[in-house]
Amino acid sequence: MQTRYLFPIIAFTLVSIMGIYFLVNPSYQKSIEAKYYYEIGDYKEAYSLANEAFSMDVYNRMASTIMAQSKTSLKYVAYINEAKKYLAQIRDLATHEVLSDADRARIKLMSEIVVGSYTKLAPSIITNENLVLEAAKYHNDFEKLLEKVTR
Helix, strand or coil, rough: HHHHHHHHHHHHHHHHHHHHHHHHHHHHHHHHHHHHHHHHHCCCHHHHHHHHHHHHHHCCCCHHHHHHHHHHHHHHHHHHHHHHHHHHHHHHHHHHCCCHHHHHHHHHHHHHHHHHHHCCCCCCCCHHHHHHHHHHHHHHHEEEEHHHCCC
16 A cells, blocks of 8 residues: 555655756756747847856756757848848839849849748747748748749
8 A cells, every 4th residue: 555655756756856956957047048038039048048058067958959949040030131131122123213134133143042041941840930931931032033033
């Protein structure tokens, strides 16, 4: 009868000890904070905190994962910002009554850069879906633009 309660008590004790270690360890505290910043979309802060946590404890897999995911998300953010910047430049060029050959060449070059940069992105399962969808939208838009300019 006592062995019936012994195993659950031992299991509960071990889980409690691991939980306390997780909450008290400074590396894991930084990891939890990094996870918070990752979830709210502040990828730079998440990367910085995860990097700190990882440097405290190189076996902290949570920090390692958040660091890798933040780096991936930062690449997506940079891609989207670059696409927005080029799109604004193209809109400025489109306000001219007549597009010169030089303007067409600039539009083609910007489109090729955005389309080519997209292939370097590699999402994972936990990459923010909105970032992935927004990047895909810009990629598709610039592919269509590239087709129109190269005709």
